Amino acid sequence: MKKTIVILLLAAFGYFLAITFLDPDFEKDRNRNGVKNVYLEKTVSELKTANTVTAIVVNFRGFDTLGEVTVLFLAASALGSILFKKRHHVGERSITLPASSIVSTGAKLLFPAIILLGVYVFVHGHLTPGGGFQGGTIIATGFLLMLISYRNFSISHNILSVIESLAGILFVVIGLMGFINGGTFLQNFMPTGTLNNLFSGGIIPIIYILVGFKVATELTGLIYTILHEKG
Amino acid sequence: MSLYEIIGGLLSIIGASFLFLGGLGIYRMPDVYNRLQAGTKATTLGAMSLILGVGVVKMEDHWSWIVKAIIIIVFIAISNPISSHALSRAMYHRKKFPIIKSSDKNMDAYREVFEKQEREKEEKK
Numbered sequence: 001m002k003k004t005i006v007i008l009l010l011a012a013f014g015y016f017l018a019i020t021f022l023d024p025d026f027e028k029d030r031n032r033n034g035v036k037n038v039y040l041e042k043t044v045s046e047l048k049t050a051n052t053v054t055a056i057v058v059n060f061r062g063f064d065t066l067g068e069v070t071v072l073f074l075a076a077s078a079l080g081s082i083l084f085k086k087r088h089h090v091g092e093r094s095i096t097l098p099a100s101s102i103v104s105t106g107a108k109l110l111f112p113a114i115i116l117l118g119v120y121v122f123v124h125g126h127l128t129p130g131g132g133f134q135g136g137t138i139i140a141t142g143f144l145l146m147l148i149s150y151r152n153f154s155i156s157h158n159i160l161s162v163i164e165s166l167a168g169i170l171f172v173v174i175g176l177m178g179f180i181n182g183g184t185f186l187q188n189f190m191p192t193g194t195l196n197n198l199f200s201g202g203i204i205p206i207i208y209i210l211v212g213f214k215v216a217t218e219l220t221g222l223i224y225t226i227l228h229e230k231g
Numbered sequence: 232m233s234l235y236e237i238i239g240g241l242l243s244i245i246g247a248s249f250l251f252l253g254g255l256g257i258y259r260m261p262d263v264y265n266r267l268q269a270g271t272k273a274t275t276l277g278a279m280s281l282i283l284g285v286g287v288v289k290m291e292d293h294w295s296w297i298v299k300a301i302i303i304i305v306f307i308a309i310s311n312p313i314s315s316h317a318l319s320r321a322m323y324h325r326k327k328f329p330i331i332k333s334s335d336k337n338m339d340a341y342r343e344v345f346e347k348q349e350r351e352k353e354e355k356k
């Protein structure tokens with residue numbers, strides 16, 4: 001009985017998946033007017049950004065991104081405050097078994113490559129898929145690898161919070177500079193350069209680099225707090 | 232069809248079939264170590280071959296694609312075996328031992344070392 005229901009549900013799912021992908025109708029709404037045409041035109045002509053998603057996320061709806069960064073900061077500080085009760089255990093690792101030499105040698109080999117990939121992803125956020133959030137998360141996974149393979153690998157919490165706060169403050173400062181120069185918050189005020197160049201898109205790469213630093217330090221701090229919590 | 236597309240397509244088909252076999256192995260095998268073995272061996276070669284195939288197909292546009300593909304292949308060649316080693320080691324230290332039906336003691340030679348280590352730990356306590 002249960003298996004029959006599962007098979008029927010899977011068949012229905014497969015059917016709808018198939019009709020979606022066999023007849024996508026991507027061209028249907030192309031000519032209708034709407035906000036998406038404004039986005040698509042302005043991204044190329046005014047902002048000179050190759051990645052439309054980045055232009056929407058950072059420029060047209062940059063205020064939303066500031067909100068997202070704030071939500072992440074709030075989540076990190078909430079977790080820190082919950083784990084703060086057990087803070088007197090900090091210094092002891094909750095993992096008792098040390099990593100084998102294969103893992104630690106491999107981690108030493110892979111760590112620079114992972115950091116480089118993360119930096120590449122957030123620096124090229126306006127040209128290729130990806131951006132600050134993704135790049136920052138990749139960097140945090142690199143630090144996670146180092147933390148689980150070396151027992152005495154430690155990061156200063158103060159440096160992390162200084163970098164994080166600086167990145168957040170600079171994001172708001174850039175927004176306010178747009179307010180002063182252009183009239184609205186996070187308005188583009190820098191030269192946009194040529195399409196598909198690294199130095200293009202006005203303030204988008206700068207904001208994404210700041211977001212990358214902020215997300216990387218925030219998530220690294222989170223991982224560090226969780227790993228050193230003994231409970 | 233150009234030569235690049237034919238060679239790349241063949242490599243991709245080899246990779247895809249190895250990935251399929253890896254998935255089948257994870258589904259069919261009885262315990263963690265067998266599954267890890269099936270998963271890691273098949274997916275390492277499968278992913279390598281698939282990515283190399285994509286690199287060869289795209290090499291028609293620009294030569295840099297094959298270099299990028301080789302960089303990803305090197306990354307997989309390092310990271311995939313290490314991660315599966317860490318997983319199997321963690322499982323062994325949780326005392327989930329492999330299923331062995333043969334009476335040959337050499338089938339699981341690490342067991343003796345592990346038990347000796349455990350006894351030493353107990354004595355320290």
